[in-house]
Amino acid sequence: xxxxxxxxxxxxxxxxxxxxxxxxxxxxxxxxxxxxxxxxxxxxxxxxxxxxxxxxxxxxxxxxxxxxxxxxxxxxxxxxxxxxxxxxxxxxxxxxxxxxxxxxxxxxxxxxxxxxxxxxxxxxxxxxxxxxxxxxxxxxxxxxxxxxxxxxxxxxxxxxxxxxxxxxxxxxxxxx
Amino acid sequence: xxxxxxxxxxxxxxxxxxxxxxxxxxxxxxxxxxxxxxxxxxxxxxxxxxxxxxxxxxxxxxxxxxxxxxxxxxxxxxxxxxxxxxxxxxxxxxxxxxxxxxxxxxxxxxxxxxxxxxxxxxxxxxxxxxxxxxxxxxxxxxxxxxxxxxxxxxxxxxxxxxxxxxxxxxxxxxxxxxxx
Numbered sequence: 001x002x003x004x005x006x007x008x009x010x011x012x013x014x015x016x017x018x019x020x021x022x023x024x025x026x027x028x029x030x031x032x033x034x035x036x037x038x039x040x041x042x043x044x045x046x047x048x049x050x051x052x053x054x055x056x057x058x059x060x061x062x063x064x065x066x067x068x069x070x071x072x073x074x075x076x077x078x079x080x081x082x083x084x085x086x087x088x089x090x091x092x093x094x095x096x097x098x099x100x101x102x103x104x105x106x107x108x109x110x111x112x113x114x115x116x117x118x119x120x121x122x123x124x125x126x127x128x129x130x131x132x133x134x135x136x137x138x139x140x141x142x143x144x145x146x147x148x149x150x151x152x153x154x155x156x157x158x159x160x161x162x163x164x165x166x167x168x169x170x171x172x173x174x175x176x
Numbered sequence: 177x178x179x180x181x182x183x184x185x186x187x188x189x190x191x192x193x194x195x196x197x198x199x200x201x202x203x204x205x206x207x208x209x210x211x212x213x214x215x216x217x218x219x220x221x222x223x224x225x226x227x228x229x230x231x232x233x234x235x236x237x238x239x240x241x242x243x244x245x246x247x248x249x250x251x252x253x254x255x256x257x258x259x260x261x262x263x264x265x266x267x268x269x270x271x272x273x274x275x276x277x278x279x280x281x282x283x284x285x286x287x288x289x290x291x292x293x294x295x296x297x298x299x300x301x302x303x304x305x306x307x308x309x310x311x312x313x314x315x316x317x318x319x320x321x322x323x324x325x326x327x328x329x330x331x332x333x334x335x336x337x338x339x340x341x342x343x344x345x346x347x348x349x350x351x352x353x354x355x356x
Contacts, residue, residue: 010252018245025239035239042240043248050252110226111233134235136202158198164227165196172223 008053017049020063023135024070030130031074041077045069064141067131071145110171117167121160128153129160184211185218192224209235 008017021042028038049066118126127146131137137145142153188211194200195208211217212228 010249013252014249018248021240021245022238026234026237029239039240039244043244043251046248047251108226111230114227114230133205133231136206136235138202154198161196161198165224168223168227 008050013050013053016062017046017066020066021046023063024066026130026134027067028070028074030127031071031078037077038074041070041073045073061141061144064137064144067137067141067145110168113167113171114164117164118160121163122156124148124152124156125160125163128156129164132157133161184215185221188221192221 024042024045025038028041029035032038032041045066048069049062118129121129124146128142128148131142131145132139139150139153139157142148143150146153148156188208191200191204191208195205200208209228209232212221212225213232217225
């Protein structure tokens with residue numbers, strides 16, 4: 001990233017920032033459970049990053065920085081939603097989340113089981129395993145994005161994987 | 177061939193073990209995903225295949241299409257244009273500020289100097305009075321007429337008083353004659 005001396009050109013943006021869009025979208029979706037809102041958040045973040053282009057050289061990891069911004073923006077959005085609809089709790093939001101049926105039908109039964117297991121993990125475990133096993137971030141990056149210390153990241157990842165392994169072995173033993 | 181495959185499976189078993197313990201590196205996890213998505217998976221590992229296939233599938237899914245990208249890029253270039261006009265507006269504002277300050281200074285200097293010129297060149301007594309000489313003449317004339325009319329009125333009163341003087345003189349004269 002050192003070649004980004006002080007300003008980001010449109011080429012830099014296309015080459016370094018835009019390819020992250022799907023990771024950003026998946027991350028936003030995991031908070032918001034709504035594709036349109038997730039799309040909006042990604043768009044807002046991308047535009048912010050473009051305008052903050054000068055600061056970008058100070059961050060050695062653009063991807064992690066973008067992810068942190070998506071997280072903050074998504075949480076802000078959730079907060080304002082809660083404000084608008086007092087009395088709506090987290091559980092209700094998860095319950096009303098219906099993944100796009102096309103996406104769902106592409107998955108095998110075991111994959112659905114995996115998705116459900118991840119979805120019902122405690123918050124930290126859920127985000128840590130997604131960032132590691134789907135998005136491929138390092139422990140250090142995950143600790144920056146989620147603002148957890150390294151040990152917490154490792155512990156949560158370990159527990160999440162253990163839970164999934166348990167579910168998979170159970171499913172195999174009893175049939176799905 | 178068979179041997180190489182066995183070695184590969186052995187390696188995958190070791191990597192899986194590390195994975196569950198949370199000791200695998202990112203590259204090793206990539207290797208696991210690649211193995212389970214592309215190669216023939218032996219039965220004893222088959223139950224874990226869907227997990228890595230799921231990760232691989234989710235991670236490579238293209239949610240946001242070219243339209244989205246173009247939309248973002250258009251917004252960026254649009255807002256660039258807006259930035260330019262904003263900068264131009266700022267420039268205009270700065271120039272306007274300087275111009276306003278300049279006008280204020282010029283006006284104050286002008287008024288100060290005008291005051292000073294007037295007090296030095298004109299008589300203080302005339303200050304604030306009528307400047308047209310003919311009008312001033314008329315004004316003065318009016319004032320003098322007014323004064324003279326008042327004076328005449330007063331003179332009439334005084335004439336009446338002079339009758340008293342006459343009477344007093346006559347009275348004094350008779351008094352003197354009686355005393356004689």
